[in-house]
Amino acid sequence: MSEEQKKTEEQKRTEEREAARELISNAEEIGTETAAAETTARDEDDENKGFRKYKIKDIVFLAIMAAAMLVTGCVMPFAGRIPVFGMTQLCLSLQFSVLPAIGLMKVRKAGSLLLMSLFAGVVLVFMDVIMFACLAFCALVAEAAVLLVFRGYRKDAACFFAAWIYFPLSMPFVYVWNLAISAEITGALNPWYVKAAMCAAVVALCCIGALVGVKIGREMRKSGALKK
Amino acid sequence: MKPTRRKLYPLVAVLSGVFVIVFGLVTAKTLACTFFLCGVFVWLSLFGCLKSCLRMLPGFIPAGAAFVGLTYLLSGDAGAALAMGNRLGALCLGMIPGVNTDPVRMTRSLSRVHTPRAVTLGMLIALSFVPMLRGEIRRVREAMRTRGAGSVLNPKIFYRAFLIPLVMRLVNISDTLALSVETRGFTLGKAPYTIYKKEKPAPSDFLYVLGLLAGAAAAILL
Known part of the structure; x- marks a missing residue:
């Protein structure tokens, strides 16, 4: 070649x-x-979509919010022994509305509230068994209400609504449990006006808490911290 | 009987804790419940929870005395005071097996019974993040003091100088943690996975459960 x-x-x-x-x-x-x-x-x-797949970062954030709920909820076993109806709810209403609202503002997916309740429930079950069962059930009811009314968590109002009704919903269940198990000590036999006042206080505090949570969520979003 | 150093199987520990609490709440008004709780204290001490049992006493004795005393003063009924003491005791004793369980062991046991990965991951983080969160709260408060931000009791200061930095910090930690979990090959899908150490119930766990059930039966029948 x-x-x-x-x-x-x-x-x-x-x-x-x-x-x-x-x-x-x-x-x-x-x-x-x-x-x-x-x-x-x-x-x-x-x-x-109404139902979206969860990512690892969603689960991690919800778990951290649940841990924050647990830390702030450590007064529960002692508050529950004070013989005034709804004392536990009154002591925890602010933190149990602010933190879920922040969690929902970041993870706007159906089931977020239920997951938060489950994660917090791991420890709550030792502090107050009925509270764990109640919170899981209330989370389910709140999620269902949000899906029916808002069709998901796209709007801030949906996050506010879910965080607001989540904790006050536990009061009727706790009342029935207290009546069955330990009426004289847990305040289930308090006069009606005491119960009404406590219910109103819990609803008002949860409303304030949910508002604060949504406000924090908006500030975080503006600063870029709550990016998707 | 020689105390065992082996810790209880996590699922047994959790379920026994719930059982003690529920049983204590249901039978709180009886004297038999007090004896049952004393028995549970001894039983837990024998099954690897001695340290937790002793650590619980300094908190329980003054709190219990205060609640029992207050109940007696308010109601004048010794039975109500006894019920209050029993309830608090059941609560404290029911918490011990759970507190004594390592979160990692708990996650392994739950993985073995095919609990969804999202749930086990969330539970593991929620359980092990609590001490870390306390540290973060302390750091934010120290930062407030350094900056001379004022009292945390003032709602405006609390919101701007405490709540916002804390949430910001939590968001950053969660992002780093999620990235760390992902880089270690963790997925939420149906990917096959193995468990590093398989947790199995030992004969001592069965003995522990039997003793607990026998104690409960004795408290009801005798």
């Missing part, structure tokens, strides 16, 4: 290699663009 033929073959190979490389890079670019477009479309599609 002559020197010239060798050179021509070498040149051909180099050209082929370059063409193949360009083809690959072009295909990769197209693939990335398509994948990015697909992801964006999927995200947008996902945003409009």
